[in-house]
Amino acid sequence: LILLIVSLTSTNTGYDGSLLNAFQSIPDWRMAMNNPSGAVLGAINNGVVFGCILGFPFASPIGDKYGRRHAVTIGNVIMIIGTVIQSCAGAGFMTVKKETENPDSRAYAMFLVARIIIGFGNFISSVSSPSLISELSYPTHRQAVTAFFNSNWYLGAIIAGWVSFGTRNVGSNWSWRIPTILQGLFPVIQFFLIYLVPESPRWLISKGRNQEARDLLLKYHAGGDESVGGALVDFEMSEIELALEQERLASKSSYMDFFRTQGNRKRLFLLTFIGIIMQLSGNGLVSYYLNKVLNSIGITSTSQQLVFNGGLMIYNYGISIIINLLVFQ
Secondary structure, X not given: OHHHHHOHHXXXXXXXXXXXXXXXXXXXXXXXXXXXXXXXXXXXXXXXHHXXXXXXXXXXXXXXXXXXXXXXXXXXXXXXXXXXXHHOOOOOOOOOOOOOOOOOHHHHHHXXXXXXXXXXXXXXXXXXXXXXXXXXXXXXXXXXXXXXXXXOHHHHHHHHHHXXXXXXXXOOOHHHHHHHHHOOHHHHHXXXXXXXXXXXXXXXXXXXXXXXXXXXXXXXXXXXXXXXXXXXXXXXXXXXXXXXXHHHHOOOOOHHHHHOOHHHHHHHHXXXXXXXXXXXXXXXXXXXXXXXXXXXXXXXXXXXXXXXXXXXXXXXHHHHHHXXXXXXX
16 A cells, blocks of 8 residues: 555656647647647647656666655656646736637747656656565565556546546636646645655665665565564565675676677667557557547547547556456466
């Protein structure tokens, strides 16, 4: 249950994915953003990806220097700032009476910048969160619990989809501002709860705090009973210490090592091919352009499209949980 707090990072990401799908079906958002299409729409959908690219050099060093929990907190603060900017996009240069009249290009620019900031913060949290789950999980539960991290992407997507459905008839920019404001809900919840989660024992050992790491493992993996779980804890401690030592020895390696041996070249192929296949599977199409797909088959009603969006996410969540349960077998 404690580790579910960490998985809220994935929920943040899922909320964003479903939110942009829903917004494209809401006329008030399209008008406020000056009816984006083509590359302009692609840019706003990929704003979070741009933020992730910017966060790539910072995410791992922050987690390694300050700890997994602090990295998650830093990411959440950045996401909250981005959410505030995103929810204010267009405010001040559109009338209160009819905000959808005379859309200003500054609203689009503000929205895009906010999404880049959200992506930056989300990437910092997303790098440390699965590591924290993996490093805290009981050894025989590690694969399954870590797999559930990504499943909770759909929990955020479900909430975003149905909140957007509920606000669809508000009749002003609040029809999309309300779901946008609620995007900050999970970062705020995680911000206040993350320190209920213990720090990574692996990180503690890397900082020379071995006794703290051992006490933590004994408490959560052995019920605090040295006679029952002491041997397991000692094994985990030695395993972590050995892995850290191997990393130190390999610290002088570079990305060019991928090309130096046949085995490493195969590993590089698998790493890149898996990523490519994940994108070619079509998930990006229905995650960010469902509105376009539904329009192409004659489903143009805002309410119907939002029902499809919310219903699809419920279906996906159920399937992902069923598949993850197989990991326990």
